Amino acid sequence: MAEIRGKFTFPGGTHPPENKHFSENRSIEPVSVPKQVAVLLSQHLGAVCVPTVAKKEAVLAGQMIGKSDAFVSAAIHSPVNGTVKDITLLPHPVIGRTMGIVIDVDAENNEIKQPVNGQFDKTFNPENYTVEQICRAVKEGGIVGMGGAGFPTRVKIEPNPAMPKEILLINACECEPFITCDYRVMLEWTWQFLAGVRLAARAAGCEKIRIGIEDNKPEAIEVLTNAVKELGGKEDIRVVPVKTKYPQGGERQLIQSVLGKTVPTGSIPPTIGVCVLNVGTCAAIAEAVATGNSLTHRVVTVAGCAIAKPGNYYVPIGMRVEDLIAYCGGLTETAAKVVMGGPMMGFAIADLSTPLTKTSGALTFLTKAAVTRAKHEKQQTPCIRCGRCLTVCPEHLNPTRIAHAVKYFRMDIAQDYYLSACIECGCCSYVCPANIEITGYIKTGKLLQARAKRRLG
Numbered sequence: 001m002a003e004i005r006g007k008f009t010f011p012g013g014t015h016p017p018e019n020k021h022f023s024e025n026r027s028i029e030p031v032s033v034p035k036q037v038a039v040l041l042s043q044h045l046g047a048v049c050v051p052t053v054a055k056k057e058a059v060l061a062g063q064m065i066g067k068s069d070a071f072v073s074a075a076i077h078s079p080v081n082g083t084v085k086d087i088t089l090l091p092h093p094v095i096g097r098t099m100g101i102v103i104d105v106d107a108e109n110n111e112i113k114q115p116v117n118g119q120f121d122k123t124f125n126p127e128n129y130t131v132e133q134i135c136r137a138v139k140e141g142g143i144v145g146m147g148g149a150g151f152p153t154r155v156k157i158e159p160n161p162a163m164p165k166e167i168l169l170i171n172a173c174e175c176e177p178f179i180t181c182d183y184r185v186m187l188e189w190t191w192q193f194l195a196g197v198r199l200a201a202r203a204a205g206c207e208k209i210r211i212g213i214e215d216n217k218p219e220a221i222e223v224l225t226n227a228v229k230e231l232g233g234k235e236d237i238r239v240v241p242v243k244t245k246y247p248q249g250g251e252r253q254l255i256q257s258v259l260g261k262t263v264p265t266g267s268i269p270p271t272i273g274v275c276v277l278n279v280g281t282c283a284a285i286a287e288a289v290a291t292g293n294s295l296t297h298r299v300v301t302v303a304g305c306a307i308a309k310p311g312n313y314y315v316p317i318g319m320r321v322e323d324l325i326a327y328c329g330g331l332t333e334t335a336a337k338v339v340m341g342g343p344m345m346g347f348a349i350a351d352l353s354t355p356l357t358k359t360s361g362a363l364t365f366l367t368k369a370a371v372t373r374a375k376h377e378k379q380q381t382p383c384i385r386c387g388r389c390l391t392v393c394p395e396h397l398n399p400t401r402i403a404h405a406v407k408y409f410r411m412d413i414a415q416d417y418y419l420s421a422c423i424e425c426g427c428c429s430y431v432c433p434a435n436i437e438i439t440g441y442i443k444t445g446k447l448l449q450a451r452a453k454r455r456l457g
């Protein structure tokens, strides 16, 4: 295969070891149905859902079990046939604890859900669906951004005359180390993914579609480029290889790399006419629109040295981490840390009964040796004013100043240095020779700021 070099990039960033080898060549594998699932009522940005079912009620796979009337929210569905055992506080991978619905699975009456990619090919015509039909299916299917942020997709794609969108930018970078779920979707579910891309562009009114993909995925670039050619050029779709650099998949960084545009600080992409979606989200859009299926399953990468069987697994949303570990052959003896997500932006899991959510793209299993190599496990020393954190910050911030201000509870100074503009990419901590957990201070600062706002509001 000819070497493909992405020309486009953004200032700053860094190059952590990619570690994609654990799972990049493992095909998507549907997992067996667990005995119980725990579906969280908060898996997205916006209002938390309220349950629409009661204890002891029977539920069907795909049935809505939680909803909210708020504009920014997304409905929740059961991934299995079963009975509601409890509605209670459950561990949440990011916010600690939140309400969720525990469902005992009906063992006699559940088949392993298979992907629907076989239903799509190049003849798929997005014009068979109206904009209203697409937006309704996306809303009723509870689709959210599956790359991590969990922003409700219907809000992103539905027409907004006050903020018209011109370009649909697909974030196919998957720049975080270890994670390969989107890569496998592009390779194996190519036509389903492209169907979702074209449906989203139709709903959003975008004339141009650009697929930004890092140049460490030449096979996916080739597959997508050929598929786009087969579509015959009716739509303006281009596959754009970009340089492999972390965090190339940051929304603002990718817009800069592919489109040469800057999203103003504190603003969002639609203000400059851009709608950004990730790969898994597009596949989910296609499934919801063409088959009526809700978002109840997703592909999760399981990777790292501390798990017996790494791979890319198609799992029910609500499956507990411990059940997926058991399906993957268990932890190795050297296991020391489980991270939901990748090592740069993921969250360490303290409770293995934590359920997977719509935004859980990966579980990374680290050994003691890998953990002790991590910066935050090493002894911190005073800042030597080397300036490396400033050089790598993709948002052009002064990370050391912000961290210092947060350390001394000077939130006014932290905000003067644009605390809230930090995208929490972790580059500053990664390069700091003094091992200062700069991103940790910044995250704490944001939490303190949010609490202060709530108190005042």
Ligand code: SF4
Pocket: 389, 392, 393, 394, 395, 396, 397, 398, 399, 421, 422, 423, 424, 425, 426, 427, 428, 429, 438, 439, 442
């Ligand atoms: S300050 Fe924020 S955006 Fe800048 S490098 Fe650190 S974590 Fe990334």
Ligand code: SF4
Pocket: 382, 383, 384, 385, 386, 387, 388, 389, 390, 400, 428, 431, 432, 433, 434, 435, 436, 438
């Ligand atoms: S990288 Fe670390 S040591 Fe260097 S200026 Fe930033 S905080 Fe200080």
